[in-house]
Amino acid sequence: MSTIVAGHFQLQDQVEQARIELMRAGFAEDQISSFYLSQPGQHDATPIGGDNITSPGAKExxxxxxxxxxxxxxxxxxxxxxxxxxxxxxxxxxxxxxxxxxxxxxxxxxxxxxxxxxxxxVKNEFVQRHAGMIVAVAFEQEADEQRALEVLQRLGSDQIERARGTIRNGDWTDFDPTSLPKLYH
Incomplete structure (x- = not known):
């Protein structure tokens, strides 16, 4: 597993620019993944559809x-x-x-x-990812994290998160849209 930094964008042009800038910053193309993330609740993660069997906050x-x-x-x-x-x-x-x-x-x-x-x-907090395009980059060295962050921030990513996972041949193979993101901002 690698460290992954992922930025959320709203436009396809921003995604293409982010991919180009990440490669210019020294990341290999197969370390970079981009994909569309559906609205929260529309990931069909349960047998009856949706993301959760019970609503957060309705436990009692x-x-x-x-x-x-x-x-x-x-x-x-x-x-x-x-x-x-x-x-x-x-x-x-x-x-x-x-x-x-x-x-x-x-x-x-x-x-x-x-x-x-x-x-x-326990606080009833449920931070959700925004719908839109995601550009993610995987790396092993801590120094690479700052480079990735700088690129995504400079290009105007509206939400940047840090995760652990695997990007193989440009595909974030273990991405879970229902997991709680660890946001930088």
Whole structure:
């Protein structure tokens, strides 16, 4: 495995210029890979499509639904029972159903916003790669990293990341679009 520096660009012309400039900076053509990266969520990484089986930040939602159903159902049934002289025997049943439905909406309060802490103090942060063209270059020497960074920054890459992987014959063979990128900026 090599160290890889990858820059994200929006235009094909920028990609071609980056490839040329990286070769001028001393990188071999087969060390450089370029490809289009789809929008987050469109990588078809799961059996049902998409990138994740569960949404980041929704980890605690199932327990919120259960809590809400139980609490809302009990409160609704109690209210229905208290109003049964007016509503008849259907009051507790309807009250329980309405209460359970309203209570299940409590699960939304368990969902986390980006950056908010989950249980255990872990932050709900999910840094995604931008869709667009990627130019990546692999190297072994630390000195090469600075050269690659300078080229990609000078050409206006809007996101630059560092990774470990393999570029073979111009193909980043082990690139995972759903992995969390380690961004320089």
């Amino acid at each position: 939602s199932p327990e919120g639904v259960v809590e809400g159903l139980a609490t809302g159902g009990a409160v609704g049934a109690a209210v229905g029972l208290a109003t049964s002289p007016f509503t008849g025997p259907a009051g507790p049943v309807i009250g329980g159903l309405v209460g359970a439905h309203v209570g299940s909406l409590f699960s939304f309060s368990k969902m986390k916003e980006a950056g908010e802490e989950e249980e255990g103090g």
